[in-house]
Amino acid sequence: MSKGLPKQSEDFPGWYQEVVKQAGMAEHGSARGSQVIKPYGYALWENMQRALDDRFKATGHENLMFPLLIPYSVLAREEEHLEGFSAEVWTVTQGGGKELEEPLAIRPTSEATIWSAYSNWIQSYRDLPLLYNQWCNVMRYELRTRLFLRTSEFLWQEGHTAHATRDEAWEEALQMLEIYREVAEDILCVPVLAGRKSEAQRFPGADETFPIEGMMRDKRALQCGTSHFLGQNFSKAYDVKFLTDQGEQEYAWGTSWGWSTRMVGGTVMAHGDDKGLRLPPAVAPTQAVIVPIYKTDDERTRVLEVATKIKDGLVGNGVRVKVDDRDQHRPGFKFAEWELKGVPVRMELGPRDVEADHVVMVDRVTGEKRTVATDSAIADMASVLNAVQKALRDDATAFRDANTHEAATFDEVREGVAAEGGFWITPWCGDAQCEEKVSAETSASIRVLPLEREDPGGPCLVCGNPGTERATWAKAY
Amino acid sequence: MSKGLPKQSEDFPGWYQEVVKQAGMAEHGSARGSQVIKPYGYALWENMQRALDDRFKATGHENLMFPLLIPYSVLAREEEHLEGFSAEVWTVTQGGGKELEEPLAIRPTSEATIWSAYSNWIQSYRDLPLLYNQWCNVMRYELRTRLFLRTSEFLWQEGHTAHATRDEAWEEALQMLEIYREVAEDILCVPVLAGRKSEAQRFPGADETFPIEGMMRDKRALQCGTSHFLGQNFSKAYDVKFLTDQGEQEYAWGTSWGWSTRMVGGTVMAHGDDKGLRLPPAVAPTQAVIVPIYKTDDERTRVLEVATKIKDGLVGNGVRVKVDDRDQHRPGFKFAEWELKGVPVRMELGPRDVEADHVVMVDRVTGEKRTVATDSAIADMASVLNAVQKALRDDATAFRDANTHEAATFDEVREGVAAEGGFWITPWCGDAQCEEKVSAETSASIRVLPLEREDPGGPCLVCGNPGTERATWAKAY
Numbered sequence: 001m002s003k004g005l006p007k008q009s010e011d012f013p014g015w016y017q018e019v020v021k022q023a024g025m026a027e028h029g030s031a032r033g034s035q036v037i038k039p040y041g042y043a044l045w046e047n048m049q050r051a052l053d054d055r056f057k058a059t060g061h062e063n064l065m066f067p068l069l070i071p072y073s074v075l076a077r078e079e080e081h082l083e084g085f086s087a088e089v090w091t092v093t094q095g096g097g098k099e100l101e102e103p104l105a106i107r108p109t110s111e112a113t114i115w116s117a118y119s120n121w122i123q124s125y126r127d128l129p130l131l132y133n134q135w136c137n138v139m140r141y142e143l144r145t146r147l148f149l150r151t152s153e154f155l156w157q158e159g160h161t162a163h164a165t166r167d168e169a170w171e172e173a174l175q176m177l178e179i180y181r182e183v184a185e186d187i188l189c190v191p192v193l194a195g196r197k198s199e200a201q202r203f204p205g206a207d208e209t210f211p212i213e214g215m216m217r218d219k220r221a222l223q224c225g226t227s228h229f230l231g232q233n234f235s236k237a238y239d240v241k242f243l244t245d246q247g248e249q250e251y252a253w254g255t256s257w258g259w260s261t262r263m264v265g266g267t268v269m270a271h272g273d274d275k276g277l278r279l280p281p282a283v284a285p286t287q288a289v290i291v292p293i294y295k296t297d298d299e300r301t302r303v304l305e306v307a308t309k310i311k312d313g314l315v316g317n318g319v320r321v322k323v324d325d326r327d328q329h330r331p332g333f334k335f336a337e338w339e340l341k342g343v344p345v346r347m348e349l350g351p352r353d354v355e356a357d358h359v360v361m362v363d364r365v366t367g368e369k370r371t372v373a374t375d376s377a378i379a380d381m382a383s384v385l386n387a388v389q390k391a392l393r394d395d396a397t398a399f400r401d402a403n404t405h406e407a408a409t410f411d412e413v414r415e416g417v418a419a420e421g422g423f424w425i426t427p428w429c430g431d432a433q434c435e436e437k438v439s440a441e442t443s444a445s446i447r448v449l450p451l452e453r454e455d456p457g458g459p460c461l462v463c464g465n466p467g468t469e470r471a472t473w474a475k476a477y
Numbered sequence: 478m479s480k481g482l483p484k485q486s487e488d489f490p491g492w493y494q495e496v497v498k499q500a501g502m503a504e505h506g507s508a509r510g511s512q513v514i515k516p517y518g519y520a521l522w523e524n525m526q527r528a529l530d531d532r533f534k535a536t537g538h539e540n541l542m543f544p545l546l547i548p549y550s551v552l553a554r555e556e557e558h559l560e561g562f563s564a565e566v567w568t569v570t571q572g573g574g575k576e577l578e579e580p581l582a583i584r585p586t587s588e589a590t591i592w593s594a595y596s597n598w599i600q601s602y603r604d605l606p607l608l609y610n611q612w613c614n615v616m617r618y619e620l621r622t623r624l625f626l627r628t629s630e631f632l633w634q635e636g637h638t639a640h641a642t643r644d645e646a647w648e649e650a651l652q653m654l655e656i657y658r659e660v661a662e663d664i665l666c667v668p669v670l671a672g673r674k675s676e677a678q679r680f681p682g683a684d685e686t687f688p689i690e691g692m693m694r695d696k697r698a699l700q701c702g703t704s705h706f707l708g709q710n711f712s713k714a715y716d717v718k719f720l721t722d723q724g725e726q727e728y729a730w731g732t733s734w735g736w737s738t739r740m741v742g743g744t745v746m747a748h749g750d751d752k753g754l755r756l757p758p759a760v761a762p763t764q765a766v767i768v769p770i771y772k773t774d775d776e777r778t779r780v781l782e783v784a785t786k787i788k789d790g791l792v793g794n795g796v797r798v799k800v801d802d803r804d805q806h807r808p809g810f811k812f813a814e815w816e817l818k819g820v821p822v823r824m825e826l827g828p829r830d831v832e833a834d835h836v837v838m839v840d841r842v843t844g845e846k847r848t849v850a851t852d853s854a855i856a857d858m859a860s861v862l863n864a865v866q867k868a869l870r871d872d873a874t875a876f877r878d879a880n881t882h883e884a885a886t887f888d889e890v891r892e893g894v895a896a897e898g899g900f901w902i903t904p905w906c907g908d909a910q911c912e913e914k915v916s917a918e919t920s921a922s923i924r925v926l927p928l929e930r931e932d933p934g935g936p937c938l939v940c941g942n943p944g945t946e947r948a949t950w951a952k953a954y
Binding site: 091 | 618620
């Protein structure tokens with residue numbers, strides 16, 4: 001715990017690794033590339049899940065569960081899709097001590113099995129839309145792993161919908177993008193750019209990929225969630241036809257969309273500082289902590305009595321609160337530990353505070369320290385947490401905006417990305433070769449294009465042909 | 478939908494298979510032994526999950542997530558455990574297109590990885606207890622599968638706790654058994670016997686296994702959940718030692734406990750009748766359905782307006798309710814469909830009902846039909862659902878009790894199990910050979926022994942030596 005963290009400005013990857021470890025969020029598992037998500041990281045994930053799942057259900061989606069293992073013959077039917085994932089697949093070849101007749105792939109994603117089932121589930125326009133989602137584990141082979149951000153196994157939700165018309169599927173893909181934006185910004189306090197991916201960056205099998213992209217504290221981009229408009233690619237590959245209300249056979253239109261435990265790492269990297277995590281109150285496993293301060297047994301009794309009263313009052317108001325009554329640690333140690341764990345509000349309570357009927361309240365985002373009447377500490381906690389939530393979002397937005405630049409030339413981007421990092425917005429002609437040239441020379445990729453194509457107001461930064469897209473470039477995770 | 482079901486009394490397995498399929502709960506997946514849990518089955522699981530998870534958290538447990546894949550070297554360290562599971566393991570031998578250096582087992586259960594991690598997490602008595610749980614998928618190789626009841630992959634929760642003393646671990650195992658009993662009886666309306674397993678039926682690696690056993694409508698037993706007292710078996714195998722408050726090194730004491738999607742099947746089999754499912758209101762995905770009845774467009778408008786008003790009122794009261802406004806089906810078809818799906822309360826609403834400001838309410842458990850004022854239908858729904866919940870539990874309890882018999886001799890049990898099925902309670906000497914003899918000749922096994930050993934009041938049904946246990950025998954799933 002008390003080992004201290006590397007400074008973000010000196011060693012961001014080292015800071016990340018240490019804070020995730022010391023806060024008890026995750027550690028590496030015994031099999032290569034695997035991770036154990038520990039209770040503090042998992043609780044953050046559960047709160048994120050709840051925010052997403054509530055919105056999925058409110059928009060008419062239902063959860064279900066498809067199998068973990070996919071026969072290769074099923075996986076292979078959408079060619080581009082298989083090609084995109086074949087190098088990442090884990091393969092089961094034995095069951096019950098015997099060789100299997102056909103090897104089975106651990107799902108890298110579930111379009112294949114799900115569209116294979118949809119071919120039986122969809123006959124008529126009356127069967128549509130299918131608005132389904134699953135919360136599950138997936139595996140993709142990784143040689144170099146980083147907790148939450150890149151591991152062989154991760155947890156996610158994958159939504160898979162089928163529709164009678166192109167327009168309806170398109171609207172669905174955008175609706176889910178908007179839900180992702182809302183959860184990222186309103187719940188996790190991570191401002192994001194929501195838009196389109198370039199063709200080169202699309203999901204294998206999608207006609208259009210819509211990402212939300214956030215900026216981390218090292219000024220790199222993180223793709224926080226993606227929604228795909230699949231067109232009729234999977235319905236054609238898996239023969240998902242339906243009878244329209246006009247009595248004709250047509251292929252169904254699809255979407256898929258995913259959000260993963262990667263965003264636990266994203267929340268860490270978007271908000272943390274040199275003291276540790278700074279967690280958004282809306283998802284923080286512990287929103288407020290009360291640290292009792294005492295010397296004698298008598299003081300301990302009196303202070304803990306009031307601490308418990310405050311805790312009970314807060315629990316009654318739906319606040320996730322803890323009293324840190326561990327005897328083996330001093331208050332200073334506890335302060336540092338809860339700062340490291342990013343708990344939004346800390347309350348310090350000593351014998352004098354008890355006498356004066358107040359607590360000392362410290363805000364993890366601004367560091368502001370103030371004295372608050374005990375009753376107000378209970379009654380006003382919801383608005384205090386809202387204020388911390390807003391301060392964290394404002395801080396992240398100011399940071400992102402301060403590190404977003406407009407550029408007209410390739411030189412500016414090359415030098416800017418190397419010297420400062422951050423997001424670089426330029427005109428681009430839409431040609432994949434120009435895109436590839438920038439990526440090769442700067443390690444920055446196009447993170448996002450506007451949802452509606454915008455006139456970039458200048459020529460392509462590479463070839464000088466007329467710009468047709470306003471592209472945002474950045475180095476990314 | 479309208480194909481009708483086999484009669485339970487004529488073909489219970491056929492009835493089960495058809496009702497699960499026709500209600501849209503599950504179907505077989507493309508890989509052998511796999512299943513797709515469809516939205517109606519999954520929603521039941523989610524509601525069950527919520528009931529369990531709330532109770533786990535209220536008793537201080539936290540969720541986390543261990544990896545899906547376990548290196549064989551880790552799995553092999555508790556010998557009895559490995560031996561118990563080796564024939565059921567699925568094995569991953571390739572990743573990213575290459576042979577792995579060490580094959581990896583898909584977790585059949587997670588004691589091995591978890592205790593392996595606990596050896597790093599536990600140093601001192603201050604680190605204890607660890608009260609952890611995970612919701613995940615596991616796989617066990619199965620040749621003959623039955624949806625929910627026996628599939629290669631299933632979903633479950635597995636709790637894994639570590640304690641400083643034997644007593645504390647023992648209490649924990651019993652506490653979780655009590656939570657399982659409560660959820661089975663209070664939430665799922667399935668009366669259960671909670672007790673001990675015989676040594677022959679224990680979990681591999683456990684010192685004591687505590688099951689809850691319910692009776693299905695075919696009079697067979699289903700193990701609904703199990704809690705295991707692991708003693709120090711896993712702490713010794715994985716070297717999980719801690720410094721006691723007396724300054725000595727001791728091995729930690731463990732428990733594990735699991736509840737799976739099997740109980741979705743259990744809920745179907747414990748309550749269903751020849752018309753289909755009868756779902757407990759506490760977990761029914763849809764608690765009430767409103768079926769509008771109309772001929773003309775004008776009637777349709779008027780009826781749907783009131784139906785929507787009722788629905789909105791119920792939703793506002795937290796009731797899970799649907800209006801079945803499908804035009805392509807007649808009311809009679811809809812009645813049968815919602816009966817098949819086991820929706821606890823059906824409301825029928827036609828133009829005359831609208832005029833009279835009432836609805837016709839039909840209870841799925843008793844079949845009782847009555848006319849209720851529209852306002853009461855909204856205001857009193859919670860108590861109606863409670864009454865259905867109670868009626869379902871009473872019905873299942875009466876059925877279980879009517880099919881539970883006391884017997885003194887082996888002949889009685891042999892004939893009783895063959896002719897009538899059900900639970901047979903006998904004196905038993907505690908010897909595994911006598912147990913094995915009964916099982917071999919009757920296909921009935923000991924489902925449960927009382928938590929506290931009870932004087933059975935007679936000699937062992939097999940050997941005639943003094944009875945030391947009051948054993949409950951039954952054929953089981």
